[in-house]
Amino acid sequence: MIPAAFDYLRPATVEDAVAALAEAGEEAKVLAGGHSLLPVLRLRLAAPTLLVDLGGLAQLRGTRLDGDTLVLGAMTTHAEVVGSAEVAAAAPLLAQAAATVGDRQVRHRGTLGGSLAHADPAGDLPTVAVALDAELVLAGPAGRRTVPAREFFLDYFTTALRPDELLVEVRVPRLAGWGTHYEKVSRTAQAWATVAVAAAVQRQNGTITQARVALTSMGPTPVRATAVEQALAGGSADAIAEAAGHAAEGTHPASDTTASADYRRHLATVLTRRALAAAAGL
Numbered sequence: 231m232i233p234a235a236f237d238y239l240r241p242a243t244v245e246d247a248v249a250a251l252a253e254a255g256e257e258a259k260v261l262a263g264g265h266s267l268l269p270v271l272r273l274r275l276a277a278p279t280l281l282v283d284l285g286g287l288a289q290l291r292g293t294r295l296d297g298d299t300l301v302l303g304a305m306t307t308h309a310e311v312v313g314s315a316e317v318a319a320a321a322p323l324l325a326q327a328a329a330t331v332g333d334r335q336v337r338h339r340g341t342l343g344g345s346l347a348h349a350d351p352a353g354d355l356p357t358v359a360v361a362l363d364a365e366l367v368l369a370g371p372a373g374r375r376t377v378p379a380r381e382f383f384l385d386y387f388t389t390a391l392r393p394d395e396l397l398v399e400v401r402v403p404r405l406a407g408w409g410t411h412y413e414k415v416s417r418t419a420q421a422w423a424t425v426a427v428a429a430a431v432q433r434q435n436g437t438i439t440q441a442r443v444a445l446t447s448m449g450p451t452p453v454r455a456t457a458v459e460q461a462l463a464g465g466s467a468d469a470i471a472e473a474a475g476h477a478a479e480g481t482h483p484a485s486d487t488t489a490s491a492d493y494r495r496h497l498a499t500v501l502t503r504r505a506l507a508a509a510a511g512l
C-alpha cells in the first residue's frame with residue numbers, strides 16, 4: 231500500500247526538529263532509519279501529516295566516552311554499535327545484542343534511538359538498555375530531561391517520550407569487571423526474539439556479588455528478573471540453575487503465532503540459565 235500524503239522536513243539542528251514537532255503536535259512523526267515506521271505508514275496504521283527526518287543531524291550519530299559512561303547518539307545505527315571499539319570496551323552486551331538485530335540491511339539503516347523509541351516488546355536493545363541501567367536523554371521545547379531506561383518503557387509500543395520530544399542520547403554506565411551475555415531464540419535466523427535474555431554478572435573470589443537479568447518478549451515492556459537477581463546475589467555459580475528457575479516470575483508473556491505463553495516461560499528459564507552461565511564465564 232501507499233502511505234497517506236505527508237509533508238517532509240529534514241532539519242539541520244535538534245532545536246529545529248523539536249520546534250517542528252511542537253508546532254505540529256500529535257500530527258507529526260519522527261523518521262530515523264524508517265525500518266519500523268515505513269511499514270506502519272504503508273499499512274496506514276498511522277497517517278501523520280508531517281515527517282521530521284533526523285537523517286541530517288550528524289550530531290546525533292556516533293559514540294563517545296564521558297568518564298565512566300558510554301554515550302551513544304540516538305541516530306547511531308546498529309551496525310555502528312556493532313563496529314564501535316568504544317562500545318566493545320564499555321558495553322559489549324550492547325554490541326552483542328545489536329549484532330542479532332535483523333540482517334545486515336536492517337542493521338545498516340536501523341538506529342539505536344529508533345529501536346528504543348519504537349519500544350517493540352520483542353526488540354533486543356530496549357532489554358539491554360534496561361539490563362545496563364542506561365539513561366535516555368530526551369530533548370523537548372523546555373530543554374533536556376533524563377529518564378532511566380527502567381522508567382522509559384510504559385506499555386506495548388509506548389514510551390515516556392512526549393509527542394514534541396526527541397530521544398537524542400543514550401548513556402550507558404560502564405560495568406567494569408562484569409561479565410555479560412545476550413541469549414536469544416528466534417524461529418528463523420535474523421528475526422525478532424521469541425524470547426531473549428540479557429545477563430550481567432559481577433564475580434569476586436568465586437562469589438557472584440551482583441547480577442542483572444532482563445527479558446525480551448516476556449510482557450509488554452522489557453522486564454528485569456528481580457527474583458533471579460536476588461536469588462543470585464552473594465551466592466556461588468552453582469546457584470545459577472536454581473536462580474534461573476525464577477526467571478518467569480512476575481512476567482506476562484503473550485501467546486501468539488510464534489509461541490504460547492507457557493513455552494515463553496519455559497524459554498525464559500532455560501535462556502536465563504545459559505545467559506548467566508556465559509556471563510559468569512562458565
Ligand SMILES: Cc1cc2nc3c(=O)[nH]c(=O)nc-3n(C[C@H](O)[C@H](O)[C@H](O)COP(=O)(O)OP(=O)(O)OC[C@H]3O[C@@H](n4cnc5c(N)ncnc54)[C@H](O)[C@@H]3O)c2cc1C
Nearest residue numbers: 260262263264265266267332340341344347353354397421
Ligand atoms: C526485517 C526486519 C527485522 C528486524 N529484526 C529485528 C530484531 O531482530 N531485533 C530488533 O530489536 N529489531 C528488529 N528490527 C527493527 C529494527 O531494529 C528497527 O531498526 C527499529 O525498530 C526502529 O529503528 P529505526 O531507526 O528504523 O526507526 P524508525 O522506523 O524510523 O522509527 C521507529 C519509531 O520510533 C520513532 N523514533 C525514531 N527515532 C526517534 C528519536 N530519536 N526520538 C523520538 N522518536 C523516534 C519514530 O517516530 C517511530 O515511531 C527489524 C526490522 C526489520 C525491518
